[in-house]
Amino acid sequence: MTLRADLAKIAELVPAGVRVLDVGCGDGELMAEMRDAKGIDARGMEIDAAEVERAVARGLSVMQGDANRDLADYPDQAFDVAILSQTLQTAERPDWLLDQLLRVGKVAFVSFPNFAYWRMRLSLLWTGRMPNSRHLPANWYETANIHHTTIFDFLELVGERGIRVEGSWFFAAGREIGGANANWRAEHAVFQLSR
Amino acid sequence: MATLSDLSLNRLALPAPLPLDSGRELPGVELAYETYGELAADKSNAILLFHALTMDQFVASENPLTGKPGWWHASVGPGKVIDTDRFFVICANVIGGCMGSTGPSSPGPEGKPWGMDFPVITIRDMVRAQVAMLDQLGIGRLHAVVGGSMGGMQALSFAANYPDRTGRVLAIATTARHSAQNIAFHEVGRQAIMADPEWQGGAYYDGGKGPEKGLSVARMAAHITYLSEAGLTEKFGRRLQDRASKTFGFDADFQIESYLRYQGLSFTNRFDANSYLYITRAMDYFDLAEEHGGMLADAFRKSDARFCLISFDTDWLYTTADMREVVHALNAVAAPVSFVELSAPFGHDSFLLDVPALDRVMKGFLE
Numbered sequence: 001m002t003l004r005a006d007l008a009k010i011a012e013l014v015p016a017g018v019r020v021l022d023v024g025c026g027d028g029e030l031m032a033e034m035r036d037a038k039g040i041d042a043r044g045m046e047i048d049a050a051e052v053e054r055a056v057a058r059g060l061s062v063m064q065g066d067a068n069r070d071l072a073d074y075p076d077q078a079f080d081v082a083i084l085s086q087t088l089q090t091a092e093r094p095d096w097l098l099d100q101l102l103r104v105g106k107v108a109f110v111s112f113p114n115f116a117y118w119r120m121r122l123s124l125l126w127t128g129r130m131p132n133s134r135h136l137p138a139n140w141y142e143t144a145n146i147h148h149t150t151i152f153d154f155l156e157l158v159g160e161r162g163i164r165v166e167g168s169w170f171f172a173a174g175r176e177i178g179g180a181n182a183n184w185r186a187e188h189a190v191f192q193l194s195r
Numbered sequence: 196m197a198t199l200s201d202l203s204l205n206r207l208a209l210p211a212p213l214p215l216d217s218g219r220e221l222p223g224v225e226l227a228y229e230t231y232g233e234l235a236a237d238k239s240n241a242i243l244l245f246h247a248l249t250m251d252q253f254v255a256s257e258n259p260l261t262g263k264p265g266w267w268h269a270s271v272g273p274g275k276v277i278d279t280d281r282f283f284v285i286c287a288n289v290i291g292g293c294m295g296s297t298g299p300s301s302p303g304p305e306g307k308p309w310g311m312d313f314p315v316i317t318i319r320d321m322v323r324a325q326v327a328m329l330d331q332l333g334i335g336r337l338h339a340v341v342g343g344s345m346g347g348m349q350a351l352s353f354a355a356n357y358p359d360r361t362g363r364v365l366a367i368a369t370t371a372r373h374s375a376q377n378i379a380f381h382e383v384g385r386q387a388i389m390a391d392p393e394w395q396g397g398a399y400y401d402g403g404k405g406p407e408k409g410l411s412v413a414r415m416a417a418h419i420t421y422l423s424e425a426g427l428t429e430k431f432g433r434r435l436q437d438r439a440s441k442t443f444g445f446d447a448d449f450q451i452e453s454y455l456r457y458q459g460l461s462f463t464n465r466f467d468a469n470s471y472l473y474i475t476r477a478m479d480y481f482d483l484a485e486e487h488g489g490m491l492a493d494a495f496r497k498s499d500a501r502f503c504l505i506s507f508d509t510d511w512l513y514t515t516a517d518m519r520e521v522v523h524a525l526n527a528v529a530a531p532v533s534f535v536e537l538s539a540p541f542g543h544d545s546f547l548l549d550v551p552a553l554d555r556v557m558k559g560f561l562e
Contacts, residue, residue, distance in 0.1 A: 019529070043531060052535040053552050057559030061501060063522055063534040073523045 003033055005171045006111040006188045007085055013109065013167075013192065016040060018080035021105060023067045023097075024087030028055030035060070043079075045070065068092045071100040079105045088112045088154075089145040095157060102163060102195050111190040116150035117172070118184045133187075151183040158193060167192035202259045204295040205229060209327045213290070216317040216480075222304065226328050227295025228252050228287035231271060232279035234334075241334050242277060242561070243325065243361075244286040245342030245349035248474055249414075249466055251294035252286045255279070260294070260465050266547060276554045277561065282338060287328055289321040289349075291474050293467035296324075300400060300467045311397035316473060318345070318481045322352045326360070339363035339561055343546035344513065345474070348481050351521065354502070355483055355494035364498075365560055367505045367553070368546040370517040371483040371491055371524070377512065380420050381475040384413030388468045397469050410468040411459030418458050423509035423542030427451060484524075491524035502532040503560040505553065507545040509538075533560060 003011060007030045014020060016038040022031050025044030028051075034040040044062035046052050055062040063070075067084075068091060082105025084097065089112055091097040101108040113133075114120075123131035130140040138144070149157075151170075158165060170177050170186035177185055204227040212220040229252040234241060244254055246266070255271040257264055270276045271284055288296035291313070299313035329337070340361045342350040347369025354364045370377075388394055391409030399405040419427075431451040435441070438448065447453040484491035495502075502525055506518040515536045525532040537552045539545035546553065 041531065049535055049537065049552075052533070053537070053556050056503065056533045056535060057555045059559055059562055061531040061533050063526070063532055064536055065522075065534070073526050075527055075529070078526075078529045 003029060005174050005176060006169075006190050007033070009169050009171075009176065009190050010083060010085060010109045010111065011037060013190075014038070014040065014081050014083075019043075019078070020081045020083065021045065021074070021079040022083045022085070023071065023101065024084060024090070025051075025055060025060075025062055027051045028058055028060040028062055030083065030085060031055070031060050031062070032058055067097060067100075071097070071104060074104040076103055077106055080107065081105055082108045083110075084108065085111045086113065089147050089149060091147060094147050094149070095161065098158070098161065098163065098193070102193060106194065107166070108193045109190060110193060111188060112149060112154065113145075114151050114183065114186050114189050115148040116152065116183045117187045119187070121184065151186060151189050154189070154191070158191070162195070164194050165191055166194055199260065199293070199295065199300075202295070204259075206295060207328055207331055209324065209331070211327075213320070213324055213327065215314055215320045217315055219314040221290065221297065221314060221316075221320075224290060224297045224324055224327075225295070225301075226287045226290070226297075226324060228285060228328065229254065229256060230286075231255050231284040232282055234283040238334050239336075239338060240281060241283045241285060241329075241337050242339045242341055243329070243337050243353070244271070244277075244284055245321075245325075245340065245346035245353075246286060246289065247342075247344035247346050248417075248478065249462070249471075250346075251292065252288045253294075254284065254286045269549065270554065270557070276558045277341070282561075285329075285332070285334075287325050289474065290324045291316045291321070291470055291477060293470040298467065299397065299469035299473055308398075308400040310400065310469060313469070313473060315476055315480075317477050318348045318352050319356060319486065321477065322349050322356060325349075326353075326357055329360070335360065337361040339365060341365040341367075341557075341561075342369070343367035344369055344543065345478055347513075348478065348483075351483055351494075352481075354498050354500055355487065358495075358498035358500070361500050363561065364500045364502045365505075365557060366502070366521070368507055368510050368513050368543055370513040371481075371494075371521050372485075372517075373479050373481050374517070378479045380416060381479055383416045385472050385475060387412035387416070388472060391468075394468065397472075399468075405463075406468045407460075407463040410463045410466065410471060411456075413459075413468075413471060414462040414466075415455040415459040418455060420512045421543045423511070423540060425509065426540050426542055429540070491520065492527040495525055495530055496528050498528075498530060500530075501560075502530055503556065504532065504534045505546075505556060506534075506536045507539045507541075507543070507550075508536055509540055510543045510545060512543040 020042035171188040288294040303309040347366035388409035391406035394406035436453040487494040506515040
């Protein structure tokens with residue numbers, strides 16, 4: 001199975017030989033890719049026991065935990081790279097989570113679905129209902145995605161927090177696109193952040 | 196039923212007296228052990244399995260005393276979760292035990308059984324004895340140490356005290372410290388044994404039947420802590436034992452009473468009451484943080500092993516919260532650790548029973 005485009009990009013960007021924490025790692029597909037392609041011995045955190053079970057069964061080091069609380073247990077700068085892929089929008093407090101991410105990691109990679117993607121906008125405009133998409137399939141009342149954001153909103157938050165954007169990559173329909181007008185053209189975004 | 200003296204057990208004598216945490220030394224230590232699988236030429240495939248309080252070295256083979264299958268026969272064997280086609284599995288009866296290793300029922304220096312002259316031992320003493328056994332067997336670094344419950348305590352103690360001697364640490368349904376509640380249940384058991392007139396201050400070995408009633412009650416109390424309330428309700432509820440109505444007496448009216456009485460009684464056929472005193476004491480004394488200046492994280496600072504910790508949602512003896520304390524300590528030293536709370540209905544005993552998710556996690560971790 002091929003890795004989703006934003007995960008593949010992160011796997012490509014993380015250099016070999018660094019200490020990595022993948023927050024919200026799911027069944028560890030990104031961790032496994034980094035291990036197999038680059039020999040990276042990453043750690044993962046995942047809230048869903050069944051996902052943790054699958055990740056550990058792959059031989060990965062994953063702990064069941066709630067990032068909204070358990071990230072606080074890690075010492076400062078315990079990792080070179082902290083990854084938060086498709087998890088920011090599920091956080092109780094995305095601002096707190098970003099701060100924690102850049103406390104435990106020297107560099108953070110954050111990927112999230114862009115709610116200002118043109119298909120989302122059209123869907124809302126035409127149907128007058130919360131959009132469902134391939135990447136955001138759940139109904140509004142049962143979705144884990146409680147803090148939808150847009151690229152503009154995200155950039156505003158990191159700006160206010162004094163977080164440096166070291167790089168950004170954008171994706172639509174499963175492939176990378178340029179950064180021009182990304183806030184309506186991009187379905188997903190990946191940001192490399194530091195303090 | 197066979198008695199211990201009828202059995203021919205694999206035993207290994209330690210070459211030197213064993214230093215103990217109490218400051219005393221234990222002379223003439225023998226460990227009874229079983230192995231499964233073949234040790235690789237480079238000795239890299241050895242797994243040391245630690246048994247729980249009332250178990251022994253018969254992990255995967257028939258227990259010669261009880262005639263029952265080994266306590267983890269479902270998980271250890273050729274092609275099983277701990278695959279003896281690949282791994283060389285060693286399990287030794289702990290010191291203080293009663294299945295062939297040196298314990299209170301073994302002959303002391305003057306030839307008669309130690310009884311209560313046997314020194315109080317700790318979990319770390321148990322581990323120290325088994326490390327001496329590994330030295331004797333010529334095994335330097337293990338592929339893994341594995342244990343549940345008290346076995347998990349030994350696994351954690353091993354990682355803390357012999358950090359370069361294992362590549363993996365798998366600890367299931369265990370804790371880094373006995374809580375007040377844990378100690379309390381053990382104390383009930385010990386007092387039951389010592390209140391039995393047949394205990395005779397521990398000197399019951401020459402002909403006496405021993406404190407069977409006391410040991411039986413101790414086992415009954417402990418057994419409750421191994422099960423979940425939901426499990427008990429499902430298995431027994433308030434159902435009556437072979438009768439249509441209550442007898443208005445103190446016979447075992449309820450199925451749960453009958454079950455516990457049976458568990459208590461059958462336990463006395465295979466376990467020595469003094470061993471029960473000594474081993475529960477060792478568990479009560481266990482506090483891995485205390486051994487390392489009060490900081491649990493310091494216990495793991497030197498370890499380069501990968502850790503996997505597993506708790507069960509219905510285990511109220513050693514809870515997920517207890518396990519998370521260990522996880523936090525390991526995170527604080529950035530150790531490679533996996534942790535999962537598995538859902539299983541059987542309470543603390545889940546680690547011994549059929550929990551497919553446990554098998555998958557263990558297998559993945561040990562590969």
